[in-house]
Amino acid sequence: MTDVLAGGVPLSYLDLGAGAPILVLHGAGGLPPDAPFLGGLAKHGRVIAPTHPGFGRAELPDWIDSIDDLAYIYLDLLDALDLHDVTVIGFSLGGWIAAEIATKSTARIARLILVDAVGIKISDRLTRDVTDIFATEPAELLRLTFHDPSKAPDLSALSDEAVELIARNREASALYTWEPYAHNPKLVRRLHRIDVPVLLLWGESDGIVTPAYGRAYAERIPGARFEVIAGAGHVPQIEQPEAFVASVARFLGER
Numbered sequence: 362m363t364d365v366l367a368g369g370v371p372l373s374y375l376d377l378g379a380g381a382p383i384l385v386l387h388g389a390g391g392l393p394p395d396a397p398f399l400g401g402l403a404k405h406g407r408v409i410a411p412t413h414p415g416f417g418r419a420e421l422p423d424w425i426d427s428i429d430d431l432a433y434i435y436l437d438l439l440d441a442l443d444l445h446d447v448t449v450i451g452f453s454l455g456g457w458i459a460a461e462i463a464t465k466s467t468a469r470i471a472r473l474i475l476v477d478a479v480g481i482k483i484s485d486r487l488t489r490d491v492t493d494i495f496a497t498e499p500a501e502l503l504r505l506t507f508h509d510p511s512k513a514p515d516l517s518a519l520s521d522e523a524v525e526l527i528a529r530n531r532e533a534s535a536l537y538t539w540e541p542y543a544h545n546p547k548l549v550r551r552l553h554r555i556d557v558p559v560l561l562l563w564g565e566s567d568g569i570v571t572p573a574y575g576r577a578y579a580e581r582i583p584g585a586r587f588e589v590i591a592g593a594g595h596v597p598q599i600e601q602p603e604a605f606v607a608s609v610a611r612f613l614g615e616r
């Protein structure tokens with residue numbers, strides 16, 4: 362891990378590969394440093410994958426408590442590392458952060474990839490668009506998250522330290538997503554500001570945010586393209602890493 366100050370906030374990030382920069386923003390489950398998809402992405406550019414404040418072992422300054430805060434911190438990170446023509450990839454909660462970033466400034470961004478992203482409200486106020494991960498039974502949550510639940514990590518086999526990190530990730534996720542749950546009511550009216558090519562990738566079996574939600578998300582971003590990854594749920598980068606990387610590589614190769 363490499364350390365840097367971004368707007369005065371200490372961040373640690375994985376730095377893999379070489380070439381055009383790819384900023385990877387993880388979801389509520391945290392950053393899996395040994396996940397095969399990271400190595401796959403590193404064959405197509407320089408992967409910079411930070412840990413969000415409050416997740417894992419990352420510090421959480423007392424003034425940081427919103428997705429909006431994280432969006433500005435990552436704009437500061439792009440400045441601190443002096444990155445240009447960046448591809449930003451965000452997974453779930455990280456996709457929400459990525460969308461917020463792109464509505465604020467794309468001065469250093471060339472492309473945006475949202476993967477099973479949350480962050481907007483598309484239905485009426487009585488209809489839940491995003492499954493409440495805090496109120497859903499663990500077995501049901503696994504079924505909604507994975508196309509094949511057998512690919513989910515076996516929590517009983519994890520060390521006490523690993524379980525502690527999972528608990529801290531869950532606590533941080535609650536901080537950033539709780540009220541209103543998993544969306545910014547204003548974001549949907551700001552998506553038209555995104556002026557770079559956008560790809561939305563979705564697991565065909567996602568039960569946390571369905572493909573219908575993903576298509577509605579794409580319809581609200583000018584020129585955005587929507588693709589489904591077969592045999593995957595909410596984490597296609599974990600269940601189908603080769604197919605996920607192939608979709609990203611095709612998008613990176615387009616002019």
